[in-house]
Amino acid sequence: MPVHIDIRDGVAVLTLNRPPVNSFDLALRRDLRAALAMVMTKPEVEAVVLTGGTRHFSAGADIEEFASGTRGGATAVPTLPDVITDLDQAAKPVVAAIAGTCLGGGLEVALGCHHRVVAANGTLGLPEVKLGILPGAGGTQRLPRAIGVKAALDMILSGTPVNGAKAAKLGLATLSTGDLVEDAVAVARQAARDGAKPRLSLLRAELPADAGADWFQRQIDGLKRPLPAPLACIEAVRAAVELPFSQGLQREFNLFRELVVTPESKALQYAFFAERRAARIDGLSPDVQPRAIERVAVIGAGTMGAGIATVAVNAGLEVILLDRDETGVQKGVAGITKGYDAAVAKGRMDGAERDRRLGRLHTATDLAACAAVDLVIEAAFEDMGVKQDIFRTLDKVCGPDAILASNTSTLDLDAIAAITSRPQSVVGLHFFSPAPVMRLLEVVRGAETAPEVLATAMALSRKLGKVGVVAGVCNGFIGNRMVEEYLRQAYFLVDEGVLPWQVDGALERWGMAMGPFAMMDLAGNDIGRAIRAGRKALGDERPYSTFPDKICALGRFGQKTGKGYYQYDPATRARETDPEVDALAQAHAKEVAQEFGLSPRVIGDEEIVARCLLALANEGAALLGEGIAQRASDIDVVYLNGYGFPAHKGGPMFHADSLGLENVLRLMEGFLEGYQGQFWKPAPLLWEKASAGGRLTA
Numbered sequence: 261m262p263v264h265i266d267i268r269d270g271v272a273v274l275t276l277n278r279p280p281v282n283s284f285d286l287a288l289r290r291d292l293r294a295a296l297a298m299v300m301t302k303p304e305v306e307a308v309v310l311t312g313g314t315r316h317f318s319a320g321a322d323i324e325e326f327a328s329g330t331r332g333g334a335t336a337v338p339t340l341p342d343v344i345t346d347l348d349q350a351a352k353p354v355v356a357a358i359a360g361t362c363l364g365g366g367l368e369v370a371l372g373c374h375h376r377v378v379a380a381n382g383t384l385g386l387p388e389v390k391l392g393i394l395p396g397a398g399g400t401q402r403l404p405r406a407i408g409v410k411a412a413l414d415m416i417l418s419g420t421p422v423n424g425a426k427a428a429k430l431g432l433a434t435l436s437t438g439d440l441v442e443d444a445v446a447v448a449r450q451a452a453r454d455g456a457k458p459r460l461s462l463l464r465a466e467l468p469a470d471a472g473a474d475w476f477q478r479q480i481d482g483l484k485r486p487l488p489a490p491l492a493c494i495e496a497v498r499a500a501v502e503l504p505f506s507q508g509l510q511r512e513f514n515l516f517r518e519l520v521v522t523p524e525s526k527a528l529q530y531a532f533f534a535e536r537r538a539a540r541i542d543g544l545s546p547d548v549q550p551r552a553i554e555r556v557a558v559i560g561a562g563t564m565g566a567g568i569a570t571v572a573v574n575a576g577l578e579v580i581l582l583d584r585d586e587t588g589v590q591k592g593v594a595g596i597t598k599g600y601d602a603a604v605a606k607g608r609m610d611g612a613e614r615d616r617r618l619g620r621l622h623t624a625t626d627l628a629a630c631a632a633v634d635l636v637i638e639a640a641f642e643d644m645g646v647k648q649d650i651f652r653t654l655d656k657v658c659g660p661d662a663i664l665a666s667n668t669s670t671l672d673l674d675a676i677a678a679i680t681s682r683p684q685s686v687v688g689l690h691f692f693s694p695a696p697v698m699r700l701l702e703v704v705r706g707a708e709t710a711p712e713v714l715a716t717a718m719a720l721s722r723k724l725g726k727v728g729v730v731a732g733v734c735n736g737f738i739g740n741r742m743v744e745e746y747l748r749q750a751y752f753l754v755d756e757g758v759l760p761w762q763v764d765g766a767l768e769r770w771g772m773a774m775g776p777f778a779m780m781d782l783a784g785n786d787i788g789r790a791i792r793a794g795r796k797a798l799g800d801e802r803p804y805s806t807f808p809d810k811i812c813a814l815g816r817f818g819q820k821t822g823k824g825y826y827q828y829d830p831a832t833r834a835r836e837t838d839p840e841v842d843a844l845a846q847a848h849a850k851e852v853a854q855e856f857g858l859s860p861r862v863i864g865d866e867e868i869v870a871r872c873l874l875a876l877a878n879e880g881a882a883l884l885g886e887g888i889a890q891r892a893s894d895i896d897v898v899y900l901n902g903y904g905f906p907a908h909k910g911g912p913m914f915h916a917d918s919l920g921l922e923n924v925l926r927l928m929e930g931f932l933e934g935y936q937g938q939f940w941k942p943a944p945l946l947w948e949k950a951s952a953g954g955r956l957t958a
């Protein structure tokens with residue numbers, strides 16, 4: 261039964277019961293409406309409590325249903341707004357008892373109730389904007405009436421939820437101090453006695469007098485990107501202020517219907533499910549259980565190692581941070597402590613919590629300290645000899661059940677595993693820098709990695725708050741192998757006379773968080789040079805522009821040296837174009853033009869974007885065909901979470917699908933005629949899918 265009814269001495273407790281997250285599909289909407297109607301007719305019931313159990317009040321409308329339009333999607337009757345109107349208009353008081361997730365339509369349902377009681381673990385928010393839609397079941401109309409227009413628009417535009425205590429502070433709910441449902445029942449009884457059924461729909465939504473007549477316009481002007489969903493959110497909240505409730509509600513639902521089919525929303529809905537799909541390991545038997553990981557050693561206390569240690573400590577693990585000597589270890593600890601101190605200073609953490617976390621951080625300089633850990637994550641210098649030495653020793657000192665992981669970003673994991681007597685226990689855990697910030701974790705499956713070890717690594721990634729994506733072994737795995745082709749095109753564009761900032765500008769206008777040259781300045785141009793050298797040493801003879809080497813020859817290694825493809829303000833790190841780089845690029849392009857007999861031509865944004873992004877998709881299709889990635893959507897998850905690809909474009913594979921694979925092939929054919937055109941040989945899988953009229957992400 262999707263709604264369980266329990267009548268307790270005059271109060272009907274309705275419990276939503278649609279695992280896993282009580283999302284409102286048509287069946288739940290129907291059942292709630294019927295249950296509510298039924299208890300309203302019972303004379304012994306004087307009030308109602310609506311709850312969803314301890315973990316999920318409700319995660320909102322069923323995204324699968326409205327994304328696919330199945331069973332009429334969100335517009336099938338009763339719609340969520342219909343059910344919420346029933347709650348609002350109910351003849352007896354209705355109290356929402358909120359524990360755990362209360363998101364989107366879930367919060368809108370709670371707002372339709374007459375009272376809300378929340379547990380401390382409540383997570384209340386309207387994250388619809390992250391799906392390219394707006395709260396379409398009254399959220400934009402009732403929330404401003406509940407907590408004020410400014411606070412409401414802030415929650416709606418950010419999509420960020422608040423916890424129980426904050427919800428109480430905002431006036432959104434009453435904080436429960438005891439048993440949530442019992443507290444809600446008590447509120448319901450009192451309301452029945454008082455006849456109190458406060459309806460948000462009867463209130464007015466008003467801006468403070470000092471907000472100014474152009475307040476809504478200023479909110480539009482302040483948007484980072486004027487995408488359809490945030491614009492519509494502002495418009496709907498404006499309707500809450502300017503129109504009667506029923507008209508505002510209608511306006512909001514119309515906007516919802518328009519948004520749900522926009523390309524941006526389709527891409528964001530796809531990205532939501534792609535992220536959840538990435539957690540699944542193809543071919544893994546359901547009997548395979550992950551091992552428990554409680555004690556972790558991190559080898560290498562540099563930026564990456566210290567970042568990984570922070571992530572593990574934050575997740576509640578006991579961590580030993582190792583480096584070759586005490587100076588190295590203490591440098592790492594100092595960096596971690598500084599990070600926590602900054603969090604305390606900004607009020608994001610209290611001192612006691614900082615101390616608890618630092619209490620879980622231990623240090624050592626001898627690998628023998630790894631004897632009793634469940635997992636070692638090696639984040640030492642990116643050199644095969646160094647890593648093999650470490651793994652040889654770890655193999656000897658670690659317990660037989662310990663998992664040995666490498667954070668290598670390019671080296672052959674199988675060659676590292678082969679040095680040990682337990683290649684089945686070796687896995688790659690490729691974190692992205694800065695590790696505490698970046699959500700992506702490539703989980704690299706070696707030829708011998710045992711299923712149980714892989715499952716443990718994926719479970720760990722979730723525990724660490726990361727999005728784990730399984731990758732096979734190849735140079736660069738998924739993300740960095742593809743980015744090499746993206747960069748290759750970016751540099752070729754410079755060969756042909758486009759300036760670095762023009763390439764970045766085109767891609768950033770398209771939506772990338774950062775263009776390729778700014779990205780390399782952040783990563784370090786010397787690192788890029790080492791990666792290219794590594795590939796060459798492995799026999800990769802494909803041509804590459806010499807421009808990045810010229811930049812490195814000037815010591816312009818990027819942000820860390822204050823200069824790279826840009827110059828950086830030492831205080832703010834703000835980037836500025838540099839005439840020296842422009843001159844170098846122009847001279848370089850002249851040399852290339854002479855060498856290859858190129859005639860000058862203007863290359864516009866469209867070509868820049870198409871070449872860089874299709875280089876990604878083509879390499880993605882190649883590694884998908886080779887089985888390096890499990891599915892195209894995993895590749896998109898990598899790019900959305902590790903490379904600043906805009907979520908509203910879905911990822912490089914989804915983007916190629918959106919263009920149509922036949923069109924993608926046609927574009928590639930055009931590039932084939934141009935400079936270094938040999939790189940536009942479409943991956944076999946691309947041909948295959950295009951000729952079958954298929955999609956990469958299907």
Ligand code: TC6
Nearest residue numbers: 281283319320321322323324334363364365387396397536
């Ligand atoms: C809305 O409400 C609009 C209203 C207007 C209407 C007119 N629908 O993330 P997890 C599935 S828009 C369908 O792994 P967690 C998810 O796919 C909605 N399915 O677990 C997964 O399925 P799988 C606004 C959903 O504990 C399973 O549940 N709400 C929905 O890490 C477990 O999910 C949101 O945007 C859904 N709404 O996190 C909230 N939600 O096992 C979206 C989850 O088959 N959801 N599933 O792969 C979340 O943020 C998180 O899922 C969570 C749980 C915090 C609820």
